[in-house]
Amino acid sequence: MFPRALKNRDDAFWMLEKAVDALALRPGSPSGPPSLKLHILKKPGSGSDQLENSLLNYVSGLGEQVSSRFTLEIQPFDLVP
Amino acid sequence: MSNNRICFTVSFPDVPKSIVNVWDALMGYLRDQECLPQRFDVQQICGHPEHLHSEEYIKLKTEDVRNLIIERSLDGFCVTAGRHDTGVNYRLANAKESGNQAHLWSMIDQNAKAPDHWGRLIEELINANPAIGGWQWGSLYRRWQNAPFLDRFYERTYGQAPPAIPCCIEKSIDGISPDRVRIKTSLNPGRSRELIPTIYFLPTAEMWLGPHFWQYAKCTKEEALAADFWLETRETAHFSYFRCWPTAFTRPDGEQGRMQRRLWKLFFHEDCEWPPGSGSICDEPMYGPPELMPS
Numbered sequence: 001m002f003p004r005a006l007k008n009r010d011d012a013f014w015m016l017e018k019a020v021d022a023l024a025l026r027p028g029s030p031s032g033p034p035s036l037k038l039h040i041l042k043k044p045g046s047g048s049d050q051l052e053n054s055l056l057n058y059v060s061g062l063g064e065q066v067s068s069r070f071t072l073e074i075q076p077f078d079l080v081p
Numbered sequence: 082m083s084n085n086r087i088c089f090t091v092s093f094p095d096v097p098k099s100i101v102n103v104w105d106a107l108m109g110y111l112r113d114q115e116c117l118p119q120r121f122d123v124q125q126i127c128g129h130p131e132h133l134h135s136e137e138y139i140k141l142k143t144e145d146v147r148n149l150i151i152e153r154s155l156d157g158f159c160v161t162a163g164r165h166d167t168g169v170n171y172r173l174a175n176a177k178e179s180g181n182q183a184h185l186w187s188m189i190d191q192n193a194k195a196p197d198h199w200g201r202l203i204e205e206l207i208n209a210n211p212a213i214g215g216w217q218w219g220s221l222y223r224r225w226q227n228a229p230f231l232d233r234f235y236e237r238t239y240g241q242a243p244p245a246i247p248c249c250i251e252k253s254i255d256g257i258s259p260d261r262v263r264i265k266t267s268l269n270p271g272r273s274r275e276l277i278p279t280i281y282f283l284p285t286a287e288m289w290l291g292p293h294f295w296q297y298a299k300c301t302k303e304e305a306l307a308a309d310f311w312l313e314t315r316e317t318a319h320f321s322y323f324r325c326w327p328t329a330f331t332r333p334d335g336e337q338g339r340m341q342r343r344l345w346k347l348f349f350h351e352d353c354e355w356p357p358g359s360g361s362i363c364d365e366p367m368y369g370p371p372e373l374m375p376s
């Protein structure tokens with residue numbers, strides 16, 4: 001989902017918030033809401049506290065129906081061997 | 082500075098008959114309040130039939146969103162305007178496979194151009210559509226009192242957690258993420274309560290309760306209206322209005338905490354405590370984000 005390079009930080013946050021929306025607003029299962037997980041790969045050594053804070057703030061604003069089943073995973077991943 | 086704007090929701094037992102009328106009411110209110118964005122980014126999932134689903138957003142002039150709703154026969158919408166810290170998001174979403182209920186929901190960033198009181202819009206919508214209810218709240222207080230997990234984000238955003246906060250370990254859903262500590266919020270004065278999937282009751286300073294609310298409450302409308310702690314009540318053909326505090330709640334303790342406890346006891350015969358484990362409501366403010374501490 002959203003495999004794009006974005007240099008502008010606000011644009012990147014915005015795109016990730018939209019990824020959260022796409023997850024949150026997709027059809028649920030009749031037996032109950034599924035778990036939602038956003039898995040982000042980051043460049044090793046780069047900071048992600050601000051991104052994590054911004055995204056989790058956004059998720060908390062979506063209400064308990066979304067925030068209570070949402071998991072955010074930010075994992076270092078080196079594209080260059 | 083954490084986001085602490087006033088947000089609102091209006092919930093309906095069925096998807097409103099005219100989505101465009103809900104849109105018009107929302108846009109009209111924003112225009113009157115001089116908070117109408119010129120353009121919106123429109124999501125193509127919410128309200129869209131499955132064959133039109135796309136992760137791309139459409140950028141439209143505000144006046145053109147109405148035509149999109151009509152042309153695509155949408156049964157909801159999700160629109161955003163502005164970016165980080167100045168954004169707004171309005172969405173009318175239904176519960177899909179979980180039922181026909183729907184809710185209009187707002188998210189307002191701290192520095193966004195948006196109203197700080199939604200009462201007139203809530204009343205207009207409930208007058209035009211059968212409703213469960215309408216609520217408005219301070220964003221930070223709701224998020225704190227309903228925070229689902231005890232983690233770095235909790236501590237950074239809401240401060241130190243009360244020592245006796247009731248928790249349980251929740252296993253990782255996929256074995257990749259670590260296990261998490263889930264907070265049991267069921268005695269927090271500012272907790273919400275799911276009435277039916279996607280529809281929540283919130284004990285707020287102002288509430289607009291429609292005829293469809295009372296089937297979920299443990300009291301009748303007449304018993305609620307007869308309670309002696311309201312600052313104001315109004316009974317209309319389409320909703321009952323209740324106000325118990327001059328401003329949106331910001332604290333779970335002191336007089337505010339005791340007022341929320343009265344709401345829980347009245348509407349659901351449930352109790353509250355703050356801080357967790359105390360069995361009562363403390364007098365002095367304890368815990369929570371500095372922004373919500375009395376100055």
